[in-house]
Amino acid sequence: MKHVAGLVLSLGIALAPSMLRAQDAWPTRPITFVVPYGAGGYTDLVARLTARYVEKALGKPVIVDNRAGAGGIVGTQAVVNAAADGYTFCVCSIGAISTAPFDPNQKVGYDPLRDLAPVGVVSSIAQVVIVRNDLPVKTLAELVSYAKANPGKLNYGSNGAGGLTHYSVELFQARTGIKVVHIPFKSGALSTAAVVSGEVDFSFANMTDGLPQVKAGSVRGLAVTSLNRSPYLPDLPTLNETVPDFVVETWNAIMAPSKTPEPIIRKLSEILIKMADDPEVKDIMGKAGADTVKTTPEQFRALILREIAQWKPLIQEITERK
Numbered sequence: 001m002k003h004v005a006g007l008v009l010s011l012g013i014a015l016a017p018s019m020l021r022a023q024d025a026w027p028t029r030p031i032t033f034v035v036p037y038g039a040g041g042y043t044d045l046v047a048r049l050t051a052r053y054v055e056k057a058l059g060k061p062v063i064v065d066n067r068a069g070a071g072g073i074v075g076t077q078a079v080v081n082a083a084a085d086g087y088t089f090c091v092c093s094i095g096a097i098s099t100a101p102f103d104p105n106q107k108v109g110y111d112p113l114r115d116l117a118p119v120g121v122v123s124s125i126a127q128v129v130i131v132r133n134d135l136p137v138k139t140l141a142e143l144v145s146y147a148k149a150n151p152g153k154l155n156y157g158s159n160g161a162g163g164l165t166h167y168s169v170e171l172f173q174a175r176t177g178i179k180v181v182h183i184p185f186k187s188g189a190l191s192t193a194a195v196v197s198g199e200v201d202f203s204f205a206n207m208t209d210g211l212p213q214v215k216a217g218s219v220r221g222l223a224v225t226s227l228n229r230s231p232y233l234p235d236l237p238t239l240n241e242t243v244p245d246f247v248v249e250t251w252n253a254i255m256a257p258s259k260t261p262e263p264i265i266r267k268l269s270e271i272l273i274k275m276a277d278d279p280e281v282k283d284i285m286g287k288a289g290a291d292t293v294k295t296t297p298e299q300f301r302a303l304i305l306r307e308i309a310q311w312k313p314l315i316q317e318i319t320e321r322k
Helices: 002-024 042-058 070-080 094-102 140-149 164-176 188-197 207-216 262-275 279-287 297-321
Strands: 031-035 062-066 088-093 116-131 155-158 181-184 202-206 220-224 249-257
Touching: 031 042, 031 070, 042 062, 042 088, 042 116, 042 249, 042 262, 042 279, 070 088, 070 094, 070 116, 070 249, 088 094, 088 116, 094 164, 094 249, 094 297, 116 140, 116 164, 116 188, 116 207, 116 262, 116 297, 140 164, 140 220, 155 164, 155 188, 164 181, 164 202, 164 297, 188 202, 188 207, 202 207, 207 220, 249 262, 262 297
Parallel strands: 031 062, 031 088, 155 181, 155 202
Antiparallel strands: 088 249, 116 202, 116 220, 116 249
């Protein structure tokens, strides 16, 4: 056994310099960022902004490859199947990582933490609770009271069944005991427009969709779903001021195939952490109602575990209810 151990140790010492040289040389060719959504959306904006920053930091091209389909599952699966060599990464979001894998109606062929390696969160976006202007409520507490007095009478819009804006209201119902009707739309923009027109009563809109309408007075904002009050709507309370421990934020982050070498993960993580302080990046994301974020790979993994603990039981409950 000692002889074997000695051989293994010797082999490790012999291989270590060459392995380190190979990883230190990374990258030697273009890197691909797979975006699991179409061009022109917020995730695409984040991907191209991040790609530009990483290009400057590494001195190699970063190609953005849009692979839309199945709410982000198609593109995420492509990264899972890619070589773990540090040349393919996913610009992932919460839906394909923390919710879809636990929805029996979704065909997901990967385990988010077994098959992907967290690198770092790049940005986060809170939701804003918006209601049509002629709904007789001015606070979140009044919305809850009105819904309880009119069970099944109120409806809400989302960006599609199984999306985060859908599950957020489902969680809101579970925590408050109200009963409302779900009206799914094909996008957050269409859902928000339906609140503006009065087609639906309220929604939990992503800040990118809801912020312009609240500022324009087209809808009434009641609360934000972030842990702390939003600098974009500082007069609105957080939802957890009324419903304790209710925090929902969507995020965009970089993930890699699970066996990507650790030194590569660390190197890219350090770049993303520095990017969060870049004034230009902060300004562009801020105009979309988003915040830059700093996380280590370990912190990102812990975030995913917390989200799974929150969403998995709720999704199972919704499924059983049907």
